[in-house]
Amino acid sequence: MGKILVLYDSRGGNTAAMAQHVAEGAGQISGMEIRLRHVDEATIEDALWADGIGCGAPTQTGIASWKMKKYWDDIANPTWGQMDGKIGCAFSTSGGWGGGAELTCMSILTMMMNVGMLTFGVTDYTGQQFTLHYGAVSAGKPRTDAEIEAARRLGKRLAQWVATFIDGRTDQRPGPMKDRS
Amino acid sequence: MGKILVLYDSRGGNTAAMAQHVAEGAGQISGMEIRLRHVDEATIEDALWADGIGCGAPTQTGIASWKMKKYWDDIANPTWGQMDGKIGCAFSTSGGWGGGAELTCMSILTMMMNVGMLTFGVTDYTGQQFTLHYGAVSAGKPRTDAEIEAARRLGKRLAQWVATFIDGRTDQRPGPMKDRS
Amino acid sequence: MGKILVLYDSRGGNTAAMAQHVAEGAGQISGMEIRLRHVDEATIEDALWADGIGCGAPTQTGIASWKMKKYWDDIANPTWGQMDGKIGCAFSTSGGWGGGAELTCMSILTMMMNVGMLTFGVTDYTGQQFTLHYGAVSAGKPRTDAEIEAARRLGKRLAQWVATFIDGRTDQRPGPMKDRS
Amino acid sequence: MGKILVLYDSRGGNTAAMAQHVAEGAGQISGMEIRLRHVDEATIEDALWADGIGCGAPTQTGIASWKMKKYWDDIANPTWGQMDGKIGCAFSTSGGWGGGAELTCMSILTMMMNVGMLTFGVTDYTGQQFTLHYGAVSAGKPRTDAEIEAARRLGKRLAQWVATFIDGRTDQRPGPMKDRS
Numbered sequence: 001m002g003k004i005l006v007l008y009d010s011r012g013g014n015t016a017a018m019a020q021h022v023a024e025g026a027g028q029i030s031g032m033e034i035r036l037r038h039v040d041e042a043t044i045e046d047a048l049w050a051d052g053i054g055c056g057a058p059t060q061t062g063i064a065s066w067k068m069k070k071y072w073d074d075i076a077n078p079t080w081g082q083m084d085g086k087i088g089c090a091f092s093t094s095g096g097w098g099g100g101a102e103l104t105c106m107s108i109l110t111m112m113m114n115v116g117m118l119t120f121g122v123t124d125y126t127g128q129q130f131t132l133h134y135g136a137v138s139a140g141k142p143r144t145d146a147e148i149e150a151a152r153r154l155g156k157r158l159a160q161w162v163a164t165f166i167d168g169r170t171d172q173r174p175g176p177m178k179d180r181s
Numbered sequence: 182m183g184k185i186l187v188l189y190d191s192r193g194g195n196t197a198a199m200a201q202h203v204a205e206g207a208g209q210i211s212g213m214e215i216r217l218r219h220v221d222e223a224t225i226e227d228a229l230w231a232d233g234i235g236c237g238a239p240t241q242t243g244i245a246s247w248k249m250k251k252y253w254d255d256i257a258n259p260t261w262g263q264m265d266g267k268i269g270c271a272f273s274t275s276g277g278w279g280g281g282a283e284l285t286c287m288s289i290l291t292m293m294m295n296v297g298m299l300t301f302g303v304t305d306y307t308g309q310q311f312t313l314h315y316g317a318v319s320a321g322k323p324r325t326d327a328e329i330e331a332a333r334r335l336g337k338r339l340a341q342w343v344a345t346f347i348d349g350r351t352d353q354r355p356g357p358m359k360d361r362s
Numbered sequence: 363m364g365k366i367l368v369l370y371d372s373r374g375g376n377t378a379a380m381a382q383h384v385a386e387g388a389g390q391i392s393g394m395e396i397r398l399r400h401v402d403e404a405t406i407e408d409a410l411w412a413d414g415i416g417c418g419a420p421t422q423t424g425i426a427s428w429k430m431k432k433y434w435d436d437i438a439n440p441t442w443g444q445m446d447g448k449i450g451c452a453f454s455t456s457g458g459w460g461g462g463a464e465l466t467c468m469s470i471l472t473m474m475m476n477v478g479m480l481t482f483g484v485t486d487y488t489g490q491q492f493t494l495h496y497g498a499v500s501a502g503k504p505r506t507d508a509e510i511e512a513a514r515r516l517g518k519r520l521a522q523w524v525a526t527f528i529d530g531r532t533d534q535r536p537g538p539m540k541d542r543s
Numbered sequence: 544m545g546k547i548l549v550l551y552d553s554r555g556g557n558t559a560a561m562a563q564h565v566a567e568g569a570g571q572i573s574g575m576e577i578r579l580r581h582v583d584e585a586t587i588e589d590a591l592w593a594d595g596i597g598c599g600a601p602t603q604t605g606i607a608s609w610k611m612k613k614y615w616d617d618i619a620n621p622t623w624g625q626m627d628g629k630i631g632c633a634f635s636t637s638g639g640w641g642g643g644a645e646l647t648c649m650s651i652l653t654m655m656m657n658v659g660m661l662t663f664g665v666t667d668y669t670g671q672q673f674t675l676h677y678g679a680v681s682a683g684k685p686r687t688d689a690e691i692e693a694a695r696r697l698g699k700r701l702a703q704w705v706a707t708f709i710d711g712r713t714d715q716r717p718g719p720m721k722d723r724s
Binding site for chain 1: 276278279281282283284287309310311312315316317321
Binding site for chain 1: 530
């Protein structure tokens with residue numbers, strides 16, 4: 001039974017909405033136990049419990065919000081060596097396109113790799129000219145089908161990799177991808 | 182007389198179109214000499230000549246295209262110490278939103294800082310939920326007013342910083358910015 | 363049988379030396395088939411063949427060398443959707459500490475994530491104040507025990523993750539890590 | 544009269560020591576007013592006051608420490624549009640080489656560019672195989688001549704760019720650099 005933590009910070013609700021979609025996507029894969037946690041309530045135990053973590057934060061000055069930064073700073077030493085081999089991915093909502101959401105995802109992936117996790121993006125396109133190569137992003141709350149599907153696809157892929165790599169299931173490996181949109 | 186180099190790579194014409202808009206923006210500031218150069222025709226002398234460089238490349242695997250990478254690799258040693266203090270900014274067009282255009286801009290800014298340049302983004306918003314904090318980006322060819330204006334604003338700001346910092350003009354410093362959209 | 367590609371570019375031989383150590387490290391895990399390839403001779407087939415890729419390049423302007431960039435640009439489209447789920451890590455040698463080797467590793471990891479790979483760093487320390495959180499790095503040729511061991515540890519960890527995640531072996535998962543040096 | 548803010552976070556004193564050296568370097572340029580501020584005591588007014596900011600933080604999970612992140616998150620909105628055109632650079636001390644100090648510097652430069660600042664690294668080498676292309680870095684407290692001089696050179700260069708670009712002085716522009724070590 002794979003364990004998925006969807007961990008997020010949110011100020012106005014945009015990243016919270018995206019986190020909900022990420023959790024929905026993870027739920028599309030059978031046999032997953034899913035925890036959805038705001039960073040204010042997340043504990044060290046949540047991180048240790050998880051096989052896979054989808055982590056999202058508002059884009060603030062191009063890097064994950066300070067609360068999310070503090071979470072990883074706080075857990076890094078106490079969990080050292082115990083996060084190795086967990087699987088992670090990122091998502092972020094920004095004030096505008098070109099505002100740093102991709103860079104914020106990369107800052108989250110940077111924190112994850114530091115503690116030994118394996119990180120990934122998704123090659124699929126979820127709409128015309130819309131993808132999630134470094135995690136799901138949107139300007140403001142995800143509203144369009146492509147934005148919502150990107151968040152769901154991220155969570156689904158996280159669950160697929162956990163099923164395939166951690167649980168050793170052979171039925172969940174994503175098939176060959178389709179054409180690029 | 183400020184010297185602006187708009188240096189770009191382009192495969193299908195999208196980044197070329199954006200480069201044209203960047204050059205237009207630079208031309209909005211009086212007293213600027215502007216060179217628009219495809220990377221295939223750009224020389225070391227172009228880089229040495231410029232006070233400010235706006236550099237754009239297609240997003241390819243989240244980093245500037247190899248041709249643009251090769252240009253900076255080629256000029257780094259011969260120009261070492263002579264690029265210090267020039268001013269630089271970045272732009273990129275990608276196959277889709279979330280596809281790495283911001284990261285590609287950051288890869289260009291990384292190359293520029295390596296050779297001693299000062300790099301910047303722009304705080305302005307050019308449309309609803311549209312900005313250029315790490316350079317101008319678009320998915321495909323810039324088409325909307327916000328996308329086109331972002332490219333122009335980038336070029337204009339580059340020229341403004343060159344006028345202010347290199348030419349010592351006091352009439353071109355951007356005024357206090359407006360509200361965030 | 364896990365398949366490991368150690369792919370590298372090198373100008374003066376420093377990154378080639380490191381690649382050799384990465385391959386040695388991969389060879390410490392039983393049952394691995396290893397290919398060591400200079401970028402000039404690497405083919406698309408090498409990338410498709412591999413379960414895990416350790417990719418190294420000289421630090422040039424803070425980003426992987428243009429030849430390595432060209433390799434990933436060239437294979438990205440023809441392999442689209444077929445690189446998903448492969449495991450990757452990075453290494454780089456620079457002209458000096460503080461010269462961009464970590465950023466170069468991150469540029470390689472950025473390219474790998476773009477095509478769907480899972481990327482990782484290593485939490486272990488291989489000497490006093492020496493680690494490989496984003497891949498193995500050295501200034502010039504790796505010479506000290508810590509530098510050489512970092513490259514080997516990277517290759518070993520790559521093989522361990524391939525054995526664990528791709529081959530489904532239960533005997534190769536890295537144990538709980540030791541104290542941070 | 545140029546105004547230089549050296550802003551830092553420090554846990555065990557390593558980054559504080561480096562901040563001291565950065566401030567010393569800035570003091571090598573005549574006519575500079577220098578403020579040295581721990582992030583706990585720094586105010587919004589410090590940021591608004593400064594023409595140039597040297598910002599340092601301990602490397603934690605490859606990104607600036609959460610306290611430094613919080614500082615920039617807190618000031619970003621209230622100062623929006625008023626940080627444009629200030630000049631910035633970064634420094635960091637990590638637990639070990641290869642541990643993320645360069646990436647932490649880049650995270651600081653990312654925050655600075657977000658609010659409109661111009662950021663830079665330094666091309667000079669301060670010892671054999673030792674440089675500061677993305678800011679001054681060290682593993683632990685700076686102890687060697689090359690490490691201490693890197694921090695000083697960073698502060699000096701910051702003051703030189705402020706003198707040249709903001710104060711319009713013609714006597715402080717760094718001369719053509721020497722050979723790469």
